[in-house]
Amino acid sequence: MTDRAKCPVFFFGRAVGFGLLQNHAGSRILAPLQPHISLDRVLPLSASHNDMDELGGRSRLQWFGTGLRQAAMGPMFLVAFSLISVGGLARDGGSSMGVAVASTLIVWAGPAQIVYFGSLAAHVPLAAIALAITLSSVRFLPMSLALLPVLRGKRTSFGSLLLAAHLVAMTVWAETMRRAPAIPREARMSFYFGFAFVCISATAISTALGYILVGELPAPLAAGLLFLTPVYFVATLVRNSRRPIDYLALIFGLGLTPISSALFGPNFDLLALGLCAGTSAWFIQRQLDHRRIKP
């Protein structure tokens, strides 16, 4: 039995036609299946490997602290305030505060939580809710797939990667993609964990606050809180854009949404949009690059 034949994920990857594992990973795909994951390897905070040089002269704990501080200086408030409505929605749907806070900690995806509690309140069949959440959360695959190679160091464990993938959310993703290039590679994961822990903790608190405060806010202010995500994201995606591909993906994504919604319905519209708009942007960038190489 070969190494590859032992790994079901390899076959799954082939079966769904990604081909990524086959082309780029080969037998390295077995590496994630190592059995022992100690806490120290999941949260690499100690500089036990004598690797201060690779960390830019600071310990992992210090980088973790840098992430904490940078998130606490702004992004933390954005995520927390923009998701304060989740608590209120959960209460309207008849859920307890514990479930509302747990949803922030384990689901950690604003749109999915809103779909979940909103659908519970509207008595949508459970299977339909699960399907809607599955499809609306597809974005985590490309988001995390783009982020993990940026965060990964030489000794990053499977557990760290899983935890990192779990902590991906819109704000954390956008801010880390922007800040990571300025951080030494081996320090990025520690920085990211600090940044994400602050954001998820603050949002857990705001979920509880929203649960208590539901209905207390005047309508225009409540609308303002819900508007935080769109206005912040349009600005952040523009600021993160460096090459034509970034601007094109953003413009196509924003502009084609009504067409995609009309053609593919509320469940599949985002999936179709992401593939069409993203691939078009990528293709145009490739044409531009080729033209530059061959004058």
Place this chain on the structure above:
Amino acid sequence: MSHWFDGPLGPYVMLLLIAFLPTEIWRVLSVFFARGLDESSQWVVWVRAVATALLAGVVAKLLLSPSGALASVPLFGRVGAIAIGLAAFFAFRRSILAAILFGESALIFIGWWFH
């Protein structure tokens, strides 16, 4: 199957099955697919473009078919406030804070005016 959701822990089991698993599956898959992927490979460049387009789509859906209190602000107000936020972003040397402050002020004002 519905008896799983009874009792004091029922709502948590339901949250795990209906909301956590459908989201987490994509995160776990990404860890497997990311193995051996290089940051600068064409795959990652493409995947990043798809992720950006998907996020833009989520934002556009929030603006076009909003839920809750945001629905009380007319469409021109929501789109107009984004435009004002973007204008402030460029006017203040690509400042995200300026975009949020001006966009939010515009939206709250329009929402209050039409309330």
